[in-house]
Amino acid sequence: MKEKLSFKKGHRGRTVFLICDVIFLVLLMVCMLIPLMKVLVDSVDPSTYGLRLIPKKVDLAAYKYILSKSSLYQPLWVSVYSTVLATVIGLLLTTLAGYVVIQKEMPGHKLIVGSIMFTMMFSGGMIPTYLTIKQLGLMNRVITCVLPVSLSAYNIILMKSFFEGIPGTLYEAAELDGATPMSIFARIVLPLSKPALASIGLFIAVGMWNNYMNFILYITDADKKNFQVKVRELILSDGLSGTNIGISEDMLKNAMVIIVVMPFLIIYPFLQKYFVKGVTVGAVKG
Template sequence: MSTNTLALRRHRGPRRDTRGQKVFRVVNVVLLTAFALICLAPFLHVIGSSFANPGELATRPFVIIPRELTLNAYRYVLSTPTIFRAMGVSVFVTVVGTFLSLLVTSLMAYALSKRYLRGRRVINFMVVFTMLFSGGMIPTFVVVSQLGLLNTVWSLILPVTVNAFNFIIMRSFFQGIPDSLEEAARIDGCSELGVFWRIVLPLSLASIATIGLFYAVAYWNTYMHAVLYINDSNLWPIQVLLRQIVIVASGMNADASAVDVVPPAQSVKMAVIALATLPMLLVYPFIQRYFVKGALIGSVKG
């Protein structure tokens, strides 16, 4: 490019947007803002209702900003040890389950991402097959029972340690890592496990953070497995306790002694929902920057 052309561009200054581009940008911002507000409305309703008094909830079907703020619902919920026990079970299942799932899934995905592995296609087919067909509820219950996992928190972790969809995303991500990096590490004396730990994992933080979020949300929202495999109310996770509170509040038959509360008002139910949602909302901002990158790289290359 000639010197005269560069000088002419500097003289003209930065390129200005056309009128159509400005209109498109404004419309785009307005539409996206409106869509974001629509998505936030249910969360704002839950939070606002948790701080409202029962009389206001009876007269206003949709509350975002209550007329009178009150903490009675949160005092009521936090006054019983049942909620803390259920929270502790959910935290344990989420933390331990996410760690084990990431460990097993990453090791399995790394091994099956190697084209020179014998029987790789057969094993991959067996994993993908589980996405289309499963044993069903009764066979799974029999397996869990025979393994002695009933009425233990491990029944909420071990049967769902590996998710086929998450495995495929992580395997596709590992396949995109250049083989030259691993070969250079092997030349320097790294073992296969050393290559995985020192080379592959540091390059896969985006994928690991994304899959970790998928697993954490799934473990935190565990409900059906707890209903099927756990009869001891002391081992119920937070989601099952929420169900019991809603049933008791609705006046239906339920194990009220396990809930350890009297039938709560609508604000109390909203407070419990807010407390149950808060941990995931606090974790998400820290890994949000990895989320889109990890999910898209794994899916596009797969």
């Protein structure tokens, strides 16, 4: 009898927890969606005033005006190019680094892992980094903005944790078949690491797409500025003023924000299943 009562109490407790968990997540989702919906409505409804989440009418004039500005085409290309380049380089370096640090028999293994962990807590700072890049002659190059975003100690540890979750018997079987370490990496490790590759690739891509500080610090050529820097300059200098063509400035600014975030709003649903699994495995193992 006591066992049945304790089972009912435990079941009731889990049910209450799940209900509270769902309510909390729904509230969190609403808190995230309301600002985005407000920006979206303000970008298409010229009559919007206050907190309105449903537009009275839809006017795409702001988007047409922004997309017609040829001065934004080159910065947009720089953003796309740098994001793709950073993602490719980042995944290449992160997977190689993660594969190296799981080789526990390697001399200096603990020192290497400790050094990577050290950089997660301490860094040289903005000024030493700027002086180093300047002395190396890397100023005014897009690759200078790409490399700092491409490689992250956190991503290496996340990838290392995922690689350690792959059964060791697979490595041993491949070694018995005469496979080299790089062959094991290319034919076994990478094909089994799609969730980690998707989640880390998304981290890198979002970080690079939203990055503007590196382009402000290291890029002086206007043709090499990315889309985010150009948007910032236009908004601060009122370069998006469209009052002369009947478009409010607020509509233009909100439309620009939507254009900036739209690519990853489209991409994320296709990567979600890999993203959740990759982050979960890394969190449990890390």
